[in-house]
Amino acid sequence: MIAARWRDSVPLVVLAAISTAGALAAREPIGRLAPMRAFRGPTWTSPFGYGEAGVDLLPVVCSAAGRAMLLGAVVALFGFAVGTPLGGAAALSRGRFERAVDRACDLVQAFPSFILALAVLSAVRAPSRVHIAFVFALSAWAPFARLALAETRTLRAAAFVEAAFALGRRPSGVLVRHIVPHLMGVGAVQLGSTAASIVVSEAALGFVGLGPPDGVSLGAVLDQGVAAMLRAPHVLAVGAIAVTVTSGVMLLAGRSFAGVITSRSSR
């Protein structure tokens, strides 16, 4: 049973392994320029072909996908860790605090965060991955807080929560011991979709030219592909497939985590 639930995260593990292997097995430094072979099509020795200025795309895409997955996972976990207790606490305390958090979630979630990211990143000279992670973390908590809020609204009326209050537990204790464990399942699904959307946003930032300074980003590959659309469509295809697969794998993995957590808690 557990094995079946883990099945959806197999693609994530496989992709992580492939991207690590692809990045480690590179025969030359990643992103080495060799103008002679610029935009050459895929061959057996280089299955993804070559990009702008003769960059071998396989190691670039592998390491970019790996880093994007890591970024997505880290930021989504941060959002989970901040948003879930926040939403739970808001729903437990009711009243003004609850309404404020609810409304803030609405706004932050719907807000053009991509544009905010552009503006905040302009404050640093060459945005690194840490800066990009920070910008995404500004809004990553909102979906988790909102889910936790909605779940806790039904949980707070449950008998075991009332019992815990009646036995004299403080609200913080109830939150940690009784509410948060119940929020893990919904949070896990959201974990996957938040991570996927961060992978896509990172690619979009790279695409418009705000990627990390080393240029190892799926968005930068897409950007090359668009610029060389007529000469070398394989670059565009590689970039587009890489972004779609990476984000899709994150989505699936989130579902599998949720399955594992709910199956544990229902036993």
Next chain:
Amino acid sequence: MTRAGIRAELVRTERSKSRAPHGARGAATAAIRVARVLLARAAESVVVVVVLASTVFFALRWLPGDPARLVLGDEAGPAELAKVRASLHLDEPIALQYLRFLRGLATLDLGDSLRRPGTRAMARVAGAIGPTAELALLAVAMGAVLGIAAALLASGPWLSPRGRLWVERGLIVTAATPLVAFAPVATWALAVRFRVVPLPGDPDAGAAGLLFACALLALPLAAHVGRIGCASLADVARQPFLTVARAKGGGPLRVWVVHALPAAVGPIVAVVATQLGALLGGAVVLERMFERWGLGTLLLEAYASRDLPVLEGAVVAAGGIFVVAQALGAAVHTAIDPRVRAAR
């Protein structure tokens, strides 16, 4: 539902109608309630724009690095640095700078563009809003219509159960496909390889180019609207008033479009409102891809040249568009859903 059940339902709706506030007093309290809601909304909108603008303001001043050096680069001499600092008022205390910034925000005047001296930053932003608003509004309309049509197809009786399942699967796959990946591929296939549509960045692409760009932007929105629409229609489909409509002899088109759809519109409007941020982000990506002039191109240009007043202005404008659209969403919901109208 049995005939007696239908009659009971009809009686209940009649009763609830007669309980609605009538007369001058009812109208007055309703007007006060509406005014209070509107005032609260307006106050909230102002807070949102100010918080957003302040985030950008403080990010530029508190993050390590000197803004003047960001603008001029490393080779700038002290005299030039001092000049830029003075023109951005960076030599004043931060509280004074902030007050000045808030005043600029209130009067919609954030100073001159650094790169084009003599041009107001807000004037450049105002010039760029038009094309982006055109793109975004058309995309919202297109996405809403396409998504609602898909939701109706997936819920109504027109397709076989199998066909409905495929529509729903198509919606899920489309919603999971990132715009930044499929827009270039679609452009390559349709505009470059098969030349069905003109390239939207082409000056003489005209309406067809704009429509193509809007369709690209609308597709993810349509998928989200379709998915939420399906769920919302499934909820409404269980309601007794649809049975009443059918019992009164309404055809499927009448039952689903006239009776079910207005009741299902709330979540649809909500999802359009939550997707709006993503839509504006997508507009930036598309504008960059097609080299089309607009808010996104302006933002990227201001970013590349660190034209701070223009950057602040563009973000504030994006926030303003967002706030206005949210309010419009609420208004549309009230206008269409009869239950919300009755509650007022």
